[in-house]
Amino acid sequence: NHVTPRWLSDQGGAFEVVKLPDGNRVLQQQITESLICWDPWGKNxxxxxxxxxxxxxxxxxxxxxxxxxxxxxxxxxxxxxWFESNTAPHGVGLEITHSGEWKLSINQKVIKEGVIEIDPSAWNHFVLECGISEVRAIVNNCILADIPADRNYVKGFLGVGSDWNRVCFDNLQVRPLNVN
Incomplete structure (x- = not known):
């Protein structure tokens, strides 16, 4: 029932396609405890x-x-x-916790943060608009941040992640940004 998804490459944790009780197939992170560190430099x-x-x-x-x-x-x-074996990805990242605390980071540095009301037991939706000139973070149709892009981070990979919990993802999509 648990299968490796096509087109995704795990960098930490283990993301598998699982079937929920309602029959929907979603991407779910499976590992709930930090791994044994094998990094020769002693980092996590x-x-x-x-x-x-x-x-x-x-x-x-x-x-x-x-x-x-x-x-x-x-x-x-x-x-x-780019990616390192022992840190978060180097790019733009939006994180939201079960209590609604959120932060938008560029190159692992928090640029904006706040709190939004979410229901962690229900499906929520987040969006990152990654343009050459600006970055916009949206959760459940609410714009959390609209900031100038860092010209060092205007192209690259996309992804999803979590901490060591069984967070589920569905309808992962990428599309061109409509540039006016």
Missing amino acids: NPEPYTQAGSSNSSDYVVSADFKIGEQGCARIFGVVS
Whole structure:
């Protein structure tokens, strides 16, 4: 019943397609405890995330539905230029916790943060618009941040992630950003 999804490459954790009781198939992170660190430099393994796309992709919108559950967080990434074995992706990332705390980061530095009301036991929706000139973060149709893009992070991979919980993702999509 658990299968490896096509087109995604896990960098931490283990993301599998699972069938929910309602019959829907979703992407779910499976590992609930931090892994044994085998990094020769003694650093920690990254928290779970999986990636797709190309290092040359730019001006796109990445979106997904997510269900966190009673604890933890869900993350969505865009324009990721590179990955390390022991840190979060280097690009634009939006994280939202089960309690609605959110933060938008560029190259692992928090740019904006706040709190939004969500139901962690229900499906929610987040969107990252990754343009050459601006980045916009949206949760459940509410614009959380609209900031200038960092010109060092305007093209790259996309992905989703979590901490060590069984967060679910559905309807992961990428489409061109409509540039006016």
